[in-house]
Amino acid sequence: MKSLTLKIEGMHCDGCAATVKALVERADGVRTASVAFATGEARILYDPATTNEDRLVAIVEKSGYRVVGRTP
Numbered sequence: 397m398k399s400l401t402l403k404i405e406g407m408h409c410d411g412c413a414a415t416v417k418a419l420v421e422r423a424d425g426v427r428t429a430s431v432a433f434a435t436g437e438a439r440i441l442y443d444p445a446t447t448n449e450d451r452l453v454a455i456v457e458k459s460g461y462r463v464v465g466r467t468p
């Protein structure tokens with residue numbers, strides 16, 4: 397398992413954070429995701445054999461939010 401923290405712009409409320417969490421957790425290879433509106437951060441635990449950083453970023457951005465930072 398690898399972890400990834402994404403800095404996300406464009407979330408306006410806890411509902412947005414819940415939406416991002418649900419989308420990311422539904423993706424193949426994702427074990428858990430926690431998304432905080434207050435900090436604008438998503439912490440994701442994933443299997444690098446199944447998915448990768450670029451795919452996870454694409455999932456978030458496809459739903460209308462911007463990823464402005466990545467930290468392992």
Ligand SMILES: [Cu+2]
Nearest residue numbers: 408409411412
């Ligand atoms: Cu919202």
